[in-house]
Structure formats: C-alpha cells, structure tokens
Amino acid sequence: MNAFRWLLPHPLLTLILAVVWTLLQNEVSAGMVVFGIILGVIIPWVTSAWWPEPPKSFHLGRMITYSIMVIWDIMVANVEVAWIVLTKPNAKLKPAWIVVPLELKQPEAITILAGTITLTPGTVSADLSDEGHSLLVHVLHTDDPDAVRDDIKSRYERRLKEIFA
Amino acid sequence: MTGEIILTYAIAISLLVGSIFALVGAIGLLKFNDSMTRLHAPTKVGTVGIGAFLLASMLYSFTYGEGSMHELLIMAFLFVTAPISANFMAKVNIHRRACDTPPEPPRDDTWSTLNVPEEDKHMEGDSAKPSSTAG
Numbered sequence: 001m002n003a004f005r006w007l008l009p010h011p012l013l014t015l016i017l018a019v020v021w022t023l024l025q026n027e028v029s030a031g032m033v034v035f036g037i038i039l040g041v042i043i044p045w046v047t048s049a050w051w052p053e054p055p056k057s058f059h060l061g062r063m064i065t066y067s068i069m070v071i072w073d074i075m076v077a078n079v080e081v082a083w084i085v086l087t088k089p090n091a092k093l094k095p096a097w098i099v100v101p102l103e104l105k106q107p108e109a110i111t112i113l114a115g116t117i118t119l120t121p122g123t124v125s126a127d128l129s130d131e132g133h134s135l136l137v138h139v140l141h142t143d144d145p146d147a148v149r150d151d152i153k154s155r156y157e158r159r160l161k162e163i164f165a
Numbered sequence: 166m167t168g169e170i171i172l173t174y175a176i177a178i179s180l181l182v183g184s185i186f187a188l189v190g191a192i193g194l195l196k197f198n199d200s201m202t203r204l205h206a207p208t209k210v211g212t213v214g215i216g217a218f219l220l221a222s223m224l225y226s227f228t229y230g231e232g233s234m235h236e237l238l239i240m241a242f243l244f245v246t247a248p249i250s251a252n253f254m255a256k257v258n259i260h261r262r263a264c265d266t267p268p269e270p271p272r273d274d275t276w277s278t279l280n281v282p283e284e285d286k287h288m289e290g291d292s293a294k295p296s297s298t299a300g
Binding site for chain 1: 185186189192193196197198199201202204205206208209212213233234235237238244245247248249251252255256258259264265267268270271272273274275276277278280
C-alpha cells in the first residue's frame with residue numbers, strides 16, 4: 001500500500017491525465033495510451049510536493065451522478081436566466097448577497113461547491129470568509145434569499161459531503 | 166441516408182440554440198447596469214451557448230468527417246476555468262467597493278478580499294480611492 005501511495009500519490013489525477021492525453025490525440029492507439037499512462041504517473045509524482053494532503057476518500061460514482069445533476073441544473077437555470085435577461089426591467093431586478101455557512105472542511109470540496117454555484121446561472125460565488133467558514137454568493141434575482149441558501153445547502157453541499165465522506 | 170438528414174437538422178438546431186444563448190448573454194451584458202449583476206449574463210449563458218456550438222461541431226465531425234472528441238476537452242477546461250475568472254471579477258468588484266457592501270460572515274471576522282494584513286493597516290481606507298501615489 002505504501003509503495004502504491006509512493007508511486008501514485010493521486011490515482012485519480014493519473015487517470016485524468018491519461019484520458020486527457022488520449023483525447024488530445026483525437027484517436028485511440030496503443031502507443032498513445034501507454035504514453036498517456038507514463039505522463040499520468042510522472043506528473044503527479046513530480047508535483048505531489050504541492051498537493052501534500054489529498055482528500056482521504058473520494059466516491060467517484062457519486063461524483064458522476066453529481067456531475068450529471070449539475071449539468072441538468074445548468075441547462076434549466078440557463079433558460080431561467082435568459083428569461084430574466086429578456087423580460088425583467090432593471091428596476092424590478094432584486095439582486096442580493098447570500099452568506100452560505102459551510103459545513104465542508106476540505107479545500108477540494110469547497111472549490112467544487114464554489115465552482116458549481118458559479119456555473120449554475122443566477123448565482124456567482126464571490127468570496128470566502130477569512131477562516132473559510134462561509135461562502136459569499138451573489139444572486140441575480142430572488143424574492144427569497146433564504147430559500148436560495150437552503151437550496152444550495154440541501155442540493156449541493158449535502159451531496160458533496162457524501163462524495164468526500 | 167435519413168440518418169444523415171436527421172443529423173443535419175440536429176446540427177442546425179444546436180447552432181441555433183447556441184447562437185440564441187450567446188445573443189442573450191450579450192444583451193444581458195449591455196442591459197444590466199451594475200457591475201455584479203452584469204457578471205451573471207455572459208459567464209453563465211455563455212457555457213450553454215458554447216456547449217451547443219461544441220455539440221454541433223462534434224455532430225458535424227461524426228457525420229461528415231472522421232469524428233472528433235476534442236470538443237469534450239474544450240468543454241471540460243471551460244467548466245473548470247469559467248468559475249475562476251468570474252470569482253476574480255467578483256473579488257475585484259468587492260475590493261474596489263464597486264458594489265453593495267456584502268453582509269458580515271456569521272462565524273469569521275471578515276471576507277478574505279476585505280481582510281487587510283497587519284502591516285498594511287496604516288493604509289486602511291485608501292483602497293477604495295484610486296491610488297494617486299503610483300509612480
């Protein structure tokens with residue numbers, strides 16, 4: 001196990017690098033896959049000094065369902081934002097700041113949450129508090145800021161807690 | 166043969182959807198009059214607009230060419246980098262006080278953008294004004 005950790009400090013990063021390299025070639029050939037795997041072993045090994053504490057556990061299956069759900073949310077919310085842009089006059093727009101208290105601790109999980117919030121139209125994650133316990137989110141238009149906060153917590157943060165549980 | 170016709174229509178519809186969303190993004194950028202709300206239109210509507218364009222490109226390459234998967238990479242890199250640029254623009258807005266002051270965080274002292282390091286405390290208050298001491 002220790003030898004495995006030493007050789008592959010970030011197994012998932014290895015996989016991603018190999019897949020990205022193969023996709024860059026735009027064709028699957030054995031030589032390129034092998035070269036992708038070589039890159040996937042060398043790059044995490046050389047850069048592991050800058051990522052000393054990877055998350056202890058990561059459920060890939062849950063991450064995939066989470067990604068599909070987020071892509072669906074992005075498409076639905078895009079239509080909503082397009083509707084707001086085209087029909088709401090500026091005077092009727094109610095933008096708001098929302099403070100989301102974070103239960104997540106891992107920086108990787110908080111990064112994914114912030115990225116999800118920004119990619120879902122209508123909300124932008126703007127800032128993190130100085131100790132990392134709250135996330136500042138800007139909402140384009142809402143009648144009920146508390147509902148948006150609860151929605152973020154129940155829909156995204158809860159699932160991310162399960163992914164990194 | 167019918168398959169090719171269906172795919173041609175699918176490509177056309179993807180291009181149309183992409184153009185509509187790109188147009189709405191541009192309208193939003195022009196219409197909103199506040200730097201924070203303006204951030205919403207192009208960063209978001211853009212992702213689906215570009216996504217539809219890339220889907221059209223992929224369908225086209227599989228219908229008429231050898232097939233291409235580069236679009237998946239473009240999409241992945243776009244999804245990873247778009248939130249970071251949006252976050253930086255938001256941070257600049259907060260730093261320059263170009264928007265409403267955000268509410269205080271409940272459990273911590275302040276937001277990290279507004280946090281002033283100990284050695285810069287004597288310059289407090291200057292950050293809102295454009296610096297005249299430069300040069």
